[in-house]
Amino acid sequence: MDRTADKEAAAWQSPMVDVSGMSLEELASHDGDTALAHCLRRLAAELDDPAEPIAGFNSAL
Amino acid sequence: MRTFRLSDAAFAALAAGRPSAETIAELHKAQISRHLLLLREVTQINPKKTPIWYAEPLPEAPRSASLSDPMKALHTSATLTALRAGSTPPGPTEPSPHHLSTTDAGLTLRVRLEDTDPLRARLGLTPSRQLTGQEVDTWRRLLAEAWHLLATRHRPAAATVAAVLRVIVPIEPDPGSAGLSATSAEAFGAVALSTPADATALAVGLLHETQHSLLNATRTLFDLVLPGAQPTYSPWRDDPRPPFGLLHGAYAYLAVTRFWRTEAAASGQALAQFEFARWRSAVAESADALAGLLTPAGARFVRALRAEVAGWLADEVDPEIERLARGANIEHRVRWRLRNLTVDAEALAEAWPDGRPPAATPRAGHTGRALERSDRLDLVHRLLRDGDQSLPPGSRQRLGDDAWLRGAAGTAVHAYVQGLNSMRRATEPETPPGPREVDLWAGIAIAGPWRSVRERPELVRAAYLALPGQELDKIADWLDFSS
Numbered sequence: 026m027d028r029t030a031d032k033e034a035a036a037w038q039s040p041m042v043d044v045s046g047m048s049l050e051e052l053a054s055h056d057g058d059t060a061l062a063h064c065l066r067r068l069a070a071e072l073d074d075p076a077e078p079i080a081g082f083n084s085a086l
Numbered sequence: 087m088r089t090f091r092l093s094d095a096a097f098a099a100l101a102a103g104r105p106s107a108e109t110i111a112e113l114h115k116a117q118i119s120r121h122l123l124l125l126r127e128v129t130q131i132n133p134k135k136t137p138i139w140y141a142e143p144l145p146e147a148p149r150s151a152s153l154s155d156p157m158k159a160l161h162t163s164a165t166l167t168a169l170r171a172g173s174t175p176p177g178p179t180e181p182s183p184h185h186l187s188t189t190d191a192g193l194t195l196r197v198r199l200e201d202t203d204p205l206r207a208r209l210g211l212t213p214s215r216q217l218t219g220q221e222v223d224t225w226r227r228l229l230a231e232a233w234h235l236l237a238t239r240h241r242p243a244a245a246t247v248a249a250v251l252r253v254i255v256p257i258e259p260d261p262g263s264a265g266l267s268a269t270s271a272e273a274f275g276a277v278a279l280s281t282p283a284d285a286t287a288l289a290v291g292l293l294h295e296t297q298h299s300l301l302n303a304t305r306t307l308f309d310l311v312l313p314g315a316q317p318t319y320s321p322w323r324d325d326p327r328p329p330f331g332l333l334h335g336a337y338a339y340l341a342v343t344r345f346w347r348t349e350a351a352a353s354g355q356a357l358a359q360f361e362f363a364r365w366r367s368a369v370a371e372s373a374d375a376l377a378g379l380l381t382p383a384g385a386r387f388v389r390a391l392r393a394e395v396a397g398w399l400a401d402e403v404d405p406e407i408e409r410l411a412r413g414a415n416i417e418h419r420v421r422w423r424l425r426n427l428t429v430d431a432e433a434l435a436e437a438w439p440d441g442r443p444p445a446a447t448p449r450a451g452h453t454g455r456a457l458e459r460s461d462r463l464d465l466v467h468r469l470l471r472d473g474d475q476s477l478p479p480g481s482r483q484r485l486g487d488d489a490w491l492r493g494a495a496g497t498a499v500h501a502y503v504q505g506l507n508s509m510r511r512a513t514e515p516e517t518p519p520g521p522r523e524v525d526l527w528a529g530i531a532i533a534g535p536w537r538s539v540r541e542r543p544e545l546v547r548a549a550y551l552a553l554p555g556q557e558l559d560k561i562a563d564w565l566d567f568s569s
Contacts, residue, residue, distance in 0.1 A: 035093065035094055036091050036092065036093045036094060037091065037092050037093075037094065037097050037307075037308060037383055037386070038089060038090075038091050039089055039090040039091065039092070039116075039307040039308055040089060041089060041090045041116050041119060041120070041306060041307050042087045042088065042089050042090075042119060042123075043087075043088045043089065043090055043115055043116070043119055044087070044119045044122050044123065045115040045116075045118040045119045045122070045153075047122065048149075049122070049125060049126055049129060049136075049140070052122065052123075052126050053126075055087060058087050060087045060089055061087055064089075064123065065123060065127070068120065068123055068124065068127075069127075072163070072166065072167060072170070075167075075271070075272075
């Protein structure tokens with residue numbers, strides 16, 4: 026689920042983990058983390074079904 | 087482990103094309119996280135593939151800077167894809183030395199003009215060869231002029247561009263197009279652009295492509311579109327687009343519309359009014375078309391996007407310009423339908439006695455990106471930019487277009503119908519309409535009174551060709567009534 030509550034949510038909760046401040050070594054120490062595992066599965070699915078480049082804007086001017 | 091979270095207010099502002107600096111910072115962190123996770127997968131498959139910039143970072147290029155470089159993210163993604171497929175990953179790359187920086191009204195844009203990275207073709211269009219010094223100078227000049235326009239007249243949008251854009255990949259121009267651009271979900275902050283015609287075109291292109299990057303980054307955080315929906319009409323492309331592609335178009339053109347709204351208000355120029363009037367309708371209609379195709383987050387996103395453009399729908403535009411803008415949007419939809427949809431002649435013959443026209447089906451044989459030009463739209467642009475485009479007296483060329491530009495709808499539709507009738511015998515119902523025929527149908531749609539021609543031209547065409555004894559107006563009248 027992408028959101029925290031029904032209807033009018035106060036905030037939108039992403040499945041994406043914030044590892045921006047970590048090193049690869051630090052990341053390895055979190056291997057059993059459920060949120061990380063879910064996030065990696067989501068990324069793998071994205072790689073298996075990549076979006077096409079958004080190409081073709083024609084300025085027409 | 088912390089997961090990303092956006093307040094509803096921040097999410098709605100992002101959807102409205104007005105992300106705060108804090109929201110953009112979160113999107114950057116999410117992209118760095120994504121890059122790091124991809125890198126983790128790469129090194130787990132093959133530890134020897136740890137890139138040198140990560141294993142041995144230089145003082146002038148720390149890991150944090152490299153992790154947020156769009157071309158390095160693209161490289162990591164390509165490496166992982168290749169390793170997973172058992173193919174050879176791309177080799178190491180060196181960034182281009184062309185660093186451009188421009189400051190105006192206290193706001194600075196810094197970008198790398200990337201003309202060497204072999205992976206730059208993955209942004210979706212054919213990259214240009216390595217630039218000459220003169221070409222780099224041209225880009226530098228155009229960027230400074232575009233930045234002056236953005237930083238002084240479109241300040242909030244310029245701040246967003248400065249916070250997102252890192253790399254411009256020059257691409258080959260398309261002979262049939264005034265300017266092309268592209269963005270990849272694998273390279274947040276990189277845009278591919280053909281050399282723009284002028285600073286205004288570049289400014290619009292930068293705003294447009296920055297929106298694509300923002301939406302791709304939003305997609306990293308939240309699933310926005312439900313899976314499995316069929317490709318559909320998009321006002322910005324001539325090929326059917328998946329719902330996420332339609333959302334991309336609406337989100338990009340939200341920024342484009344805002345740009346022209348500001349320009350129209352500042353200058354009152356006819357062309358600015360036309361672009362504003364045209365795209366505000368297209369964005370609103372596309373947002374409406376996405377209903378039922380979205381996740382809860384996507385529905386919230388599109389609601390905020392729709393609310394933003396709704397506030398512009400009542401803005402006053404010269405009625406004559408509004409007429410031409412409405413015509414341009416109708417024309418595009420008609421061209422799209424004739425290009426991509428067909429009506430089976432047998433089904434039409436069976437349905438005719440019941441008075442219930444058959445549904446259209448996708449036309450086989452058209453796939454992939456398509457951008458086609460409309461001569462009539464070129465005439466409209468010229469009229470709005472340069473003034474009167476009337477034909478010399480006595481000329482019979484472009485009679486319909488000439489009348490349409492002057493607002494003489496009756497004369498225009500008469501000329502278009504005559505042109506169509508003259509082609510009727512030589513036209514095969516099963517054959518896709520050629521450019522001239524499409525042009526005439528589009529002309530009839532914009533100038534004529536028939537809803538059926540505007541909304542279901544493929545059906546009217548099928549009936550018109552199946553019933554050679556019937557005049558077009560009778561067929562269109564009947565379909566107006568029955569469909």
